[in-house]
Amino acid sequence: MKVLANDGVSQSGIDALEKEGFEVLTTTVAQDQLxxxxxxxxxxxxxxxxxxKVRTDIIDNCPTLKIIGRGGVGxxxxxxxxxxxxxxxxxxxxxxxxxxxxxxxxxxxxxxVRFLHDSNRNMPLEGDSKFKNLKKAYGxxxxxxxxxxxxxxxxRIGQATAKIAIGVGMNVIAYDPFIEEVEIPLEFFxxxxxxxxxxxxxxxxxxxxxxFFTLHVPAQKEYVIGKPEIEQMKDGAGIINAARGxxxxxxxxxxxxxxxxxxFAGLDVFENEPSPAIKVLMNHKIxxxxxxxxxxxxxxxxxxxxxxDQIVSILK
Numbered sequence: 661m662k663v664l665a666n667d668g669v670s671q672s673g674i675d676a677l678e679k680e681g682f683e684v685l686t687t688t689v690a691q692d693q694l695x696x697x698x699x700x701x702x703x704x705x706x707x708x709x710x711x712x713k714v715r716t717d718i719i720d721n722c723p724t725l726k727i728i729g730r731g732g733v734g735x736x737x738x739x740x741x742x743x744x745x746x747x748x749x750x751x752x753x754x755x756x757x758x759x760x761x762x763x764x765x766x767x768x769x770x771x772x773v774r775f776l777h778d779s780n781r782n783m784p785l786e787g788d789s790k791f792k793n794l795k796k797a798y799g800x801x802x803x804x805x806x807x808x809x810x811x812x813x814x815x816r817i818g819q820a821t822a823k824i825a826i827g828v829g830m831n832v833i834a835y836d837p838f839i840e841e842v843e844i845p846l847e848f849f850x851x852x853x854x855x856x857x858x859x860x861x862x863x864x865x866x867x868x869x870x871x872f873f874t875l876h877v878p879a880q881k882e883y884v885i886g887k888p889e890i891e892q893m894k895d896g897a898g899i900i901n902a903a904r905g906x907x908x909x910x911x912x913x914x915x916x917x918x919x920x921x922x923x924f925a926g927l928d929v930f931e932n933e934p935s936p937a938i939k940v941l942m943n944h945k946i947x948x949x950x951x952x953x954x955x956x957x958x959x960x961x962x963x964x965x966x967x968x969d970q971i972v973s974i975l976k
Contacts, residue, residue, distance in 0.1 A: 662701055695717060695718055703725060704724060731954075731964070734878055736904065758816045768949070772926055776947075809822070810869065811835070814836040833866050833870060841858065872899070874902070898926070917945045927947070
């Protein structure tokens with residue numbers, strides 16, 4: 661049986677599948693050529709990340725297809741319900757990349773409270789001529805320890821982010837319409853561990869109390885953070901979005917940053933991805949990464965292995 665990893669898959673995943681007798685193709689096929697390629701090569705398993713869309717055209721016109729796999733968490737680029745209705749298995753890897761995304765959230769947080777993203781833009785340009793000016797401009801950083809992190813969505817990635825926050829010494833409050841309480845285990849290098857319980861509160865309470873916000877929610881029809889939500893936040897608050905583009909109103913976000921209502925933002929995902937708005941890209945208060953939350957070697961190895969295990973379990 662053949663597997664097409666159209667957006668790539670780790671070598672560990674390839675090795676695990678080949679060991680079980682699967683042939684793995686890593687050709688990147690253009691979206692409009694996928695149906696023909698799948699049929700000509702009798703592909704049984706289509707693996708994607710966020711780039712490839714698996715809609716009804718593929719589901720209806722590829723009779724050899726048995727499994728659609730998403731290397732990651734969100735599956736908004738796949739018509740999941742329709743595929744399952746047609747008898748296909750749809751799988752993903754919800755736990756494999758949680759730690760990597762959480763670490764990126766804190767990379768944005770630490771960088772933003774010390775202006776690293778802006779400093780790294782300006783030091784190469786003016787560091788030799790305006791060193792003292794830059795030192796003054798970036799000399800009003802703040803510490804994360806003792807501050808309150810508001811987690812919007814306390815699923816696996818939200819919990820992984822909360823775990824880091826607790827280790828840093830932050831207070832964590834969370835909103836999630838589907839979860840009332842979570843227990844966060846914090847493991848230490850010497851084998852000791854502590855458990856922390858977090859009871860979720862209302863969205864309004866999180867918006868009013870938190871100093872910083874991190875979003876871990878699926879794509880949805882309405883903004884999770886728009887102008888009304890921003891107005892409820894503390895002046896100078898910061899927002900990190902490593903979840904999905906479109907859950908933050910970027911127009912309202914830029915306005916709030918320019919007015920000083922918000923202190924900073926960190927974005928790994930964008931409303932108009934893969935062509936983010938110029939106003940977002942050029943704003944010096946926004947720390948930017950190109951949708952790399954799960955893009956660590958360790959996470960990709962876990963994703964590949966987890967996909968392979970599920971494929972073997974279903975087809976063998």
